[in-house]
Amino acid sequence: EPEVTQTPSHQVTQMGQEVILRCVPISNHLYFYWYRQILGQKVEFLVSFYNNEISEKSEIFDDQFSVERPDGSNFTLKIRSTKLEDSAMYFCASSEVWSSYEQYFGPGTRLTVT
Amino acid sequence: DQQVKQNSPSLSVQEGRISILNCDYTNSMFDYFLWYKKYPAEGPTFLISISSIKDKNEDGRFTVFLNKSAKHLSLHIVPSQPGDSAVYFCAAFGNEKLTFGTGTRLTIIP
Numbered sequence: 772e773p774e775v776t777q778t779p780s781h782q783v784t785q786m787g788q789e790v791i792l793r794c795v796p797i798s799n800h801l802y803f804y805w806y807r808q809i810l811g812q813k814v815e816f817l818v819s820f821y822n823n824e825i826s827e828k829s830e831i832f833d834d835q836f837s838v839e840r841p842d843g844s845n846f847t848l849k850i851r852s853t854k855l856e857d858s859a860m861y862f863c864a865s866s867e868v869w870s871s872y873e874q875y876f877g878p879g880t881r882l883t884v885t
Numbered sequence: 886d887q888q889v890k891q892n893s894p895s896l897s898v899q900e901g902r903i904s905i906l907n908c909d910y911t912n913s914m915f916d917y918f919l920w921y922k923k924y925p926a927e928g929p930t931f932l933i934s935i936s937s938i939k940d941k942n943e944d945g946r947f948t949v950f951l952n953k954s955a956k957h958l959s960l961h962i963v964p965s966q967p968g969d970s971a972v973y974f975c976a977a978f979g980n981e982k983l984t985f986g987t988g989t990r991l992t993i994i995p
Contacts, residue, residue: 775928780926804982806983806985812987813889813974813985813986813987813988814929814974814976814983814985815985816982816983816984819981819982826981827980827981827982829982862928862929864928869981872916872917872919872934872976872978872983873931873934874931874983875931876921876928876929876930877928878926878927878928879926879927879928
């Protein structure tokens, strides 16, 4: 069964450093998303992406964040200068059609900023 | 801004009995409501959904009920099985994104 994969599973970084979280969406999916979950809190939407453009983004997704589809398979989330409060579980998701509630999630990357 | 709320952080149910998980929402513009299941070290897995124009959707042991006047939905699992032990997230879809609740940890007692 096709699945969304994410690497690394755990990333530890120092405050102020740049991190790139990687995702490989399901191969025939065209719409991609990033969500995050701070420990003990709800899963929060960050950004949606289609056709090499951001479609929607939340207030959390400020100038420190960027997304990219550098090739035909990867979808990345970059945080330019990490802060302690960026520590969270980051989930990538993909869907086959636009505006679909059927989003398939990856296992997540746990980001720890020290 | 708590548009989707799950007021019970945990629930324990005897195997074979019914599990009922509850969720409330505040935004009437949501198009779909969903339940996701999450095991440790895994991402949320879609379980069942209901359109905002329906009041019930059933899929095997899982039934979701939507009460629009009360802005409330619930997930019924019957009979509950040990493999159902997980965190269950209620989510609502609208404006091209999912809005999640905080989750309820369901423990099925053998």
